Amino acid sequence: MRVSANALLATSFPAVLLLLCGHGILAFNNIYSTRTYIRTHTTTTCLQANLSRRNSLERISTAPLVALLPSLANTPMADAKCTDIDSCREIGEKKEEKDLKENPITITENGSRYKVLKTGFGDEVVKDDSKIDLIYSVSTLSNGYIYSQGMGYENIDVGNGKKMKDAGLDSLRVEIGKQDVPVGIESALVGMKKGERRRVELPPRVGFATSNWKPEPTTKRGKAGIEGYKRILEGNGPNQPGFPAATVWDVEILRIRS
DSSP: OOOBHHHHHHSOHHHHHHHHHHSSTTOOOOTTOOOOHHHHHHHHHHHHTTOOHHHHHHHHHHSOSGGGSOOSTTSHHHHSOOOBHHHHHHHHHHHHHHHHHHSOOEEOTTSOEEEEEEOOEEEEEOOTTOEEEEEEEEEETTOOEEEEESSSSSEEEEETTEEEEOTTTOOEEEETTTTSSOHHHHHHHTTOEETOEEEEEEOGGGSGGGGTTOSOOOSHHHHHHHHHHHHHHHBSSTTSBOOOOOEEEEEEEEEEOO
16 A cells, blocks of 8 residues: 555544554564554554554554664654655665664574663673672563663652662662573673673563562552553453553663672
8 A cells, every 4th residue: 555645634633643553563463573664654543543552562562673773763763855655765774783783683592682772881791690780671672661760760768758760779689590580681781891781572481470570660550550461461350351462671780799
């Protein structure tokens, strides 16, 4: 189906949403694809257009690994002109090839997948029995924030009734192999250097259940977020069955202790 930009502009807004959200732009099946040039800019709109939570998640789950790929915004490729879906797809394909060549996605043995966001330094790397300090954030595939520790997104008490952002003030001690974090995160940590940051897509089969839901959020907002994620996994009665939604983690190594 070929849709011109003029045709989209001439269509009512609800109809445009139906076209963009309902005709496959959210469901190209190549897992490493950034072919969804339009989708990158319409996902939020689709989710806000009173689509059911489950339908939104189903579309997101069939979408490519966009969470691990750099944003198309503010890039030369994003400035390229496209006049219809096919030309936008072509732009996305070229961007995909460039991204994967420069920074490929790595799939671990247990199925978690990651990209390096920031390179580390030094000769020491995380091993399968290392003790490390790290900071992290957890979100949904659609960039819905759940909780974090040490990333500067949360406020923590510093005494005298004062609160400050937790960047530089908080971190998590992890011993690889002890399930201080989900096993899918453990596998993605191995090989990291001090200062390195990775973005990990975590399937639920190697997710929170494997670490007894550790690490636990410490803030009210974080606790509410993780309870909401549990409800997505478990469902809510026969009309809302559970859904295997993945999470996305940003993890950075602060210190390798052993």
